[in-house]
Amino acid sequence: xxxxxxxxxxxxETACTTAPQPGPxxxxxxxxxxxxxxxxxxxAALPGREHRCDACYQPLAAGLLHCPDCGWRVxxxxxxxxxxxxxxxxxxxxxxxxxxxxxxSHADTDEPAGFEHLRAAGLLFGCLLGVVLLNxxxxxxxxxxxxxxxxxxxxxxGALVSTFAxxxxxxLQPLCRWPQFDRRALLVMLATPLLTxxxxxxxxxxxxxxxxxVVHYLDGFVRDGxxxxxxxxxxxxxxxxxxxxxxxxxxxxxxxxxxxxxxxLLVNALMFAVLHFNIVGFVVFLVPLAYLNGWLTLRxxxxxxxxxxxxxxxxxxxAGEYYSL
Amino acid sequence: MDTPPPSPQSTLAESQHKATHKQTVKSGRGWxxxxxxxxxxxxxxVYVASRNVDEPASTRTLMFTSIxxxxxxxxxxxLWIWARRAPFAAAVSALxxxxxxxxxxxxxxxxxxxxxxxxxxxxxxxxxQAVKSSYALxxxxxxxx
Numbered sequence: 001x002x003x004x005x006x007x008x009x010x011x012x013e014t015a016c017t018t019a020p021q022p023g024p025x026x027x028x029x030x031x032x033x034x035x036x037x038x039x040x041x042x043x044a045a046l047p048g049r050e051h052r053c054d055a056c057y058q059p060l061a062a063g064l065l066h067c068p069d070c071g072w073r074v075x076x077x078x079x080x081x082x083x084x085x086x087x088x089x090x091x092x093x094x095x096x097x098x099x100x101x102x103x104x105s106h107a108d109t110d111e112p113a114g115f116e117h118l119r120a121a122g123l124l125f126g127c128l129l130g131v132v133l134l135n136x137x138x139x140x141x142x143x144x145x146x147x148x149x150x151x152x153x154x155x156x157x158g159a160l161v162s163t164f165a166x167x168x169x170x171x172l173q174p175l176c177r178w179p180q181f182d183r184r185a186l187l188v189m190l191a192t193p194l195l196t197x198x199x200x201x202x203x204x205x206x207x208x209x210x211x212x213x214v215v216h217y218l219d220g221f222v223r224d225g226x227x228x229x230x231x232x233x234x235x236x237x238x239x240x241x242x243x244x245x246x247x248x249x250x251x252x253x254x255x256x257x258x259x260x261x262x263x264x265l266l267v268n269a270l271m272f273a274v275l276h277f278n279i280v281g282f283v284v285f286l287v288p289l290a291y292l293n294g295w296l297t298l299r300x301x302x303x304x305x306x307x308x309x310x311x312x313x314x315x316x317x318x319a320g321e322y323y324s325l
Numbered sequence: 326m327d328t329p330p331p332s333p334q335s336t337l338a339e340s341q342h343k344a345t346h347k348q349t350v351k352s353g354r355g356w357x358x359x360x361x362x363x364x365x366x367x368x369x370x371v372y373v374a375s376r377n378v379d380e381p382a383s384t385r386t387l388m389f390t391s392i393x394x395x396x397x398x399x400x401x402x403x404l405w406i407w408a409r410r411a412p413f414a415a416a417v418s419a420l421x422x423x424x425x426x427x428x429x430x431x432x433x434x435x436x437x438x439x440x441x442x443x444x445x446x447x448x449x450x451x452x453x454q455a456v457k458s459s460y461a462l463x464x465x466x467x468x469x470x
Binding site for chain 1: 389397400411414424457460463
């Protein structure tokens with residue numbers, strides 16, 4: 001016994017289906033709803049597969065965005081990631097799966113190859129941004145700016161970066177080694193903390209001149225009865241280690257796979273500077289410091305110099321506040 | 326072994342994709358410029374407003390806001406110039422910068438989320454598309470080299 005023919009949407013054709021036979025239950029196409037046989041994974045060239053324009057029904061090659069005959073925009077479900085995923089899972093009938101060909105691989109999907117590295121870098125940046133903003137939200141809306149909040153914030157950043165570092169340890173391992181110094185790298189490493197500390201003093205002067213608020217990191221620790229040692233750990237040591245692992249270790253490695261090294265260094269530096277939300281420091285010392293740290297990490301093939309520079313910079317700022325320079 | 330010449334259909338598909346991506350990258354640059362102009366205009370307006378306020382504390386806050394917004398506008402202007410040479414890197418930077426400062430704005434004052442939400446969504450969508458398209462163009466250029 002024959003079931004009535006089912007029209008296939010957008011093709012003007014009909015698909016003939018047979019009555020259920022004993023054996024596996026009938027399957028239905030995720031795109032056109034037709035039941036029947038002739039299923040296969042994406043790329044399996046089955047005879048009779050044909051992809052047609054929705055408007056003029058002319059046959060179309062895979063990967064086209066517009067019909068060459070009538071200019072009609074080829075509907076997204078039949079050309080995009082949706083179709084690729086369903087075809088790979090074997091949920092499309094032979095007609096809906098369309099012809100297989102090299103053009104259907106990446107040109108056909110929404111995301112180009114290698115884009116996952118940018119998404120991974122964005123994920124880590126987004127998580128760090130989320131923690132920083134949570135800290136700000138707590139301080140702004142509860143008006144509680146105690147050192148305990150700083151401890152919790154440091155612990156959260158540490159836990160987050162440690163988790164990512166463990167998950168992506170294969171990206172970090174090549175940088176966990178003793179640095180290979182040459183004369184230029186050594187010069188940069190010695191000069192950077194001095195230059196950035198001078199820049200910080202310049203930034204403070206500029207902020208005062210513009211009547212902008214100047215941040216004092218040591219004040220909260222002194223107010224809550226902690227000494228310079230505790231401030232040094234939470235302002236200099238932990239940020240230096242975790243921020244360098246996150247930005248110069250993980251994010252920079254991912255960015256270098258999707259863009260040239262100088263571009264990756266600059267984007268990495270901008271991301272690092274953005275996360276500090278210090279608009280005057282952004283251009284005065286944050287971007288240069290992050291760029292030089294990234295350059296030094298790649299040059300010496302180690303994270304240690306960047307961590308040392310970051311530590312020296314932060315410790316220098318604290319020392320400046322402590323001795324009221 | 327000689328590789329077979331590409332079929333006219335695949336060449337057409339490639340050129341269609343390229344044209345679409347180029348258009349999106351161009352509009353992505355336009356979005357960066359739009360953000361820059363919007364920030365600089367806002368900074369000017371806030372600065373003018375700060376001149377007309379008598380209370381010193383409010384004047385200082387408005388001055389601070391205008392300086393921050395103006396610096397952001399200049400940074401986006403720099404990114405717009407950079408986007409000519411490196412559209413992908415500039416789009417990634419612009420997107421991360423814009424999203425970060427929008428999020429900070431919302432954290433400081435949650436009512437900011439609703440203000441100009443359509444423009445914000447349009448800018449984020451435009452920049453995201455620019456990131457994807459500029460990357461696809463970059464990959465296509467590398468493959469064709």
